[in-house]
Amino acid sequence: MLPHSLMSKNCNIPSIKTSCSSCSLRELCLPVGLTAQEVGTLDHLVNQRHKIRRGEHLHRAGLDFHSLHVVRTGFFKTYVLQEDGREQVTGFHMPGEVLGLDAISADTHTCNAVALEDSEVCELPFAKLEGIGRTIPSLMHHFHKIMSREIVRERGMLLLGGMKAGERLVAFLLNLSHRFARRGYSPLDFNLRMTREEIGSYLGLKLETISRAFSRLQEDGLINVNNKRIRLNDIDHLRRQYGSSSCE
Amino acid sequence: MLPHSLMSKNCNIPSIKTSCSSCSLRELCLPVGLTAQEVGTLDHLVNQRHKIRRGEHLHRAGLDFHSLHVVRTGFFKTYVLQEDGREQVTGFHMPGEVLGLDAISADTHTCNAVALEDSEVCELPFAKLEGIGRTIPSLMHHFHKIMSREIVRERGMLLLGGMKAGERLVAFLLNLSHRFARRGYSPLDFNLRMTREEIGSYLGLKLETISRAFSRLQEDGLINVNNKRIRLNDIDHLRRQYGSSSCE
DNA sequence: GCTCTAGTTTGATTTAAATCAAAACAAGAT
DNA sequence: ATCTTGTTTTGATTTAAATCAAACTAGAGC
Structure with a gap:
């Protein structure tokens, strides 16, 4: 099962009956028109899962820092630590959502992610994603939509100002x-x-x-x-x- | 064929001496190691400029809605109109900065952009950018960094909360x-x-x-x-x- | 069961920002 | 120049949220 977020809006697959509602990469990609072989490439990418226990940090888990992580089960919060030591929460993340989009521009500090309950994530090395995206344009396009949506999401927080x-x-x-x-x-x-x-x-x-x-x-x-x-x-x-x- | 050298984060091009400080696509791409021909492809993309007069809206200018726009000269603000009619300003944009990253995920409402002084933008059809990016990985990667930085930028607004x-x-x-x-x-x-x-x-x-x-x-x-x-x-x-x- | 801790609720008070209001100022148009 | 109109500044007052403080849970571990 894979990121709902990696899915285009109309491939909403209303009936996902797995216990947790995140959808697989396979489910993600088929509607985009991938060949079975291509899907296979992706599946192998996301088959192993990393367990993160409640209270544990994502980037401390020995995972490559320059990877995206898709939440499979559980719940995360992300935050930044400010100079004065206060912690500013920047988001909450549930199954199907992608963590680490901010880490791509590595020159800027990124968020820390901590599990608010026992969780599982799968790792998506960013370089690999770019590589695959080159041969599967629709996947790349889809990824761009996900990033764009993240921008819109963050922007929505500005509305709180009023x-x-x-x-x-x-x-x-x-x-x-x-x-x-x-x-x-x-x-x-x-x-x-x-x-x-x-x-x-x-x-x-x-x-x-x-x-x-x-x-x-x-x-x-x-x-x-x-x-x-x-x-x-x-x-x-x-x-x-x-x-x-x-x-x- | 293509130098795969990843764009280092210090691609900051410290010395841009053009009158207005926007960096041309050429300047943007050369450090990445593109061939002259490749750069030519890009240049043709951005050579024509669109004038937006003070007070005019960007998307009313007859430009394709699904394009990015790079501010070449001038100054823009972006905003969203809320249900109650109030206008929420979402950002200010100066030469060299990219407008329209939020419009890629077209399913969600996007910002309006209005020029706060007489300005010029160049248009970057998004589909074209994706196409070129496929043959020039370093350019694609750079674009991803730009998007990621936009996410970080928006996130920074959360810090205002405290x-x-x-x-x-x-x-x-x-x-x-x-x-x-x-x-x-x-x-x-x-x-x-x-x-x-x-x-x-x-x-x-x-x-x-x-x-x-x-x-x-x-x-x-x-x-x-x-x-x-x-x-x-x-x-x-x-x-x-x-x-x-x-x-x- | 109990204790301990972290989290939550509620109250009293203070404070920062919103609101209401009016005057001062700047830029354009005539 | 004068008359607009829109923007900015400053003041007086009100209000929403922060702060200070105490009581009240819910859970975890013993």
Whole structure:
């Protein structure tokens, strides 16, 4: 199974029945029109998986730093350490999503990735991807789309600048919901893997503010909060009231 | 046939002496070891320039929507229009920088780009770039680096989340300064092309807050402000006090 | 069961930025 | 020059979020 993210939008393969909803490279590539042989080349690339235990860092796992990593199972957060020691969370990543797109331009510092639960990733040496992409233009094109989408995703964070705390949190929840749905998980009832503090860091708010925003949304009946378990009671209302979240 | 020498990260081409500091595709490619013929192929691509007058939009200029555009002269801002009609500024772009990396994943909405002064861009049809990249791997790799750097740039905006108004403004000024320097303009004394409101939108602040932050920095002797003209008096102090800005 | 720790919730207070408002300023057009 | 119009500055006030602080969970390990 492979990165959903490596899939073009219309090859959404609605019915992936594997326990975890990430799709295989094979599934990824067939719709693009690859030959069986070509697909074979790719399969061999991604067949071995690396286990990363909860709390472990990705780049400490002995993997090549200049590789992309596709999350197969589990959940990651990425962050940068600032000069003053504070940790700025830059993203959360679920199965099917790609880590390491920022490391290609090696001259700039990159994020650290840490597993928020026991996870598995597969490694995609970047040089190899470029090589294969040369012989399979559609795959290369697809990869460009993934990178572009990452740019759009990051850009979406700018929209938070104009929002109040509650709106930011809703945008965050809607975004998670959307991504869970895309991967085949329940979009209305899910477990947060990260702490209030990590959410706050990501959204530019303090943990107490996150907590209060959760409570407020529950008072209003829009969501149910039980520690890390979240249920969205009225997603339409959430969407209407707080604008469409940036979709991944 | 082709020298496979990967473009080293120091492809920074320190000495670009053309009047405007944008680097031509030729200058961009020669250090990679392209043959004259290959460079010729590229040159023909970018030789015609499109003029965009102050206030005009890029995509309204009759250019192909699925092209990248390289700013040759002038200055652009990009923004997205939100449902409620508010305009969120997503970036500012000076000569040598690439517009349209977000449009590759066409399924997601993209930014609008508008010229903040009379400008020129050259067009780079994306399909063509992919085609050429297939025969010139080092060029493709370089393009990947550019995309990756854009991701890092956008990510840098997340760091603003933890900053106060004054710090955000300094980070912004240092970032501009760094980019001006890179393009051969004066890094300590420059004209802002955008309004206080546009800066505010970009940084997640109101225009009055931007104005006050400018005044404060001037009181402290760190900068001189005269309407749109800015002089950085003590860039080291700025850097120390406010942390290193995200470098492009 | 208990203890210990990390995480969460809630309250009281302070502070930074938004908001409301008005004046000063600059650039163009006439 | 004057009259626009749009931008910037500064002030007074309000408000949202940060901060400080304490109580309350939930889990992990014993």
